[in-house]
Amino acid sequence: MSFYTSLSGLRNAQTDLGVIAHNIANAETTGFKKSDTEFSDLVAGGRSADPRLTVGIGAQVSSIKQNFKLGATEQTGSTTDLAINGDGFFAIRGAENNKTAFTRNGAFAVDGQGFMHDGFNNRLQLYAVDANGDVIDTTTTIDAQIPQANGAGAELSGISIGKNGLLSASYVDGSVEPVGRVALVSFIAPTGLRQLGNSQWESTGLSGDPTYGMPGIGRYGNVLSGALERSNVDLAEEMVGLITAQRNFQANAKAVDTATQLSQTILNLRS
Incomplete structure (x- = not known):
């Protein structure tokens, strides 16, 4: 024995x-x-x-x-690099398979169509907002797409993302228009998440269903633009x-x- x-x-x-x-x-x-x-x-x-x-x-x-x-936060200086100062996850949706995954890796970039993605053709999810930046519907999310020109035909000059997750686009005519607000997700038992690789997870019966919310509210945490969360x-x-x-x-x-x-x-x- x-x-x-x-x-x-x-x-x-x-x-x-x-x-x-x-x-x-x-x-x-x-x-x-x-x-x-x-x-x-x-x-x-x-x-x-x-x-x-x-x-x-x-x-x-x-x-x-x-x-x-939480891992250490590293300043990168790139506006599209995002970190979460809290327990939330970014929601990303595959452009081809329409499958939603969750990540703490906020190394996003903007493609030729204006979509913010993670390099694997997974697009960051936002809440739609009105002209004042207020969320219209908290039950659905949309792909983060930045218009390359505003209604007056002025070209895009830059973007900014606040701690509350509000993504805004600036144009050469001096106007600033809200695009959407970053959607964050939390789980009752994150240790039950299934690893997918590439710092991505999916929900399981052990983790519970994802609960969507907005940055700056409760346990979701704030969004830090120009920074990334390193490995813990x-x-x-x-x-x-x-x-x-x-x-x-x-x-x-x-x-x-x-x-x-x-x-x-x-x-x-x-x-």
Whole structure:
């Protein structure tokens, strides 16, 4: 039994090493959230067994839990780079598959049609606003598209995004027109989100349905233009975890070696 007990430890240590390696590999990935491996023990015994004689039979990975603490904010100077000072997520919708995903990576750009996208043809979602910048409908979102000219025919000269998420377009005739307000999303249990890669997530039954809201209200947080949220990976912490996982792997390997020696000794006695 000691072989299989130590084998479970070896497998768990290998999983832990893989999770730590993934964290380290994404230490510079914008909007990345680290993961932590959690374990639980296994025992051999039933309800009628003497609890004083319960035998442990190893451990198992109970979960690989995502850590959504805020990463450091880096100033970039680009207006279309956005960071969230709070718990919210940006909502992005695929231009081709119309599928909505959620991200903390606010590295957006504007394409030739005026759409703000993330580089993978996923468009930032906004609330439609009136001429005064007030939200018209909070039940639906629209793709962020910046008109390249206003009603008078004046060309676009620049854009600005306030802390409340209001996206405004400036034109060469001096006029400023509101385009929309950034829609943010929160979840009752963000650790239940499914990772899609590219610092994107989708909702699951564990995370609960997305709750849409506006920047500057409640837990969603403010939008910071000209900044990006860096990965929340702490390299020093990961290196300590890496050493611990390596020692755990070595200890379990030594236990397997010791069990092998004991078995060999017993076989030699019988012969």
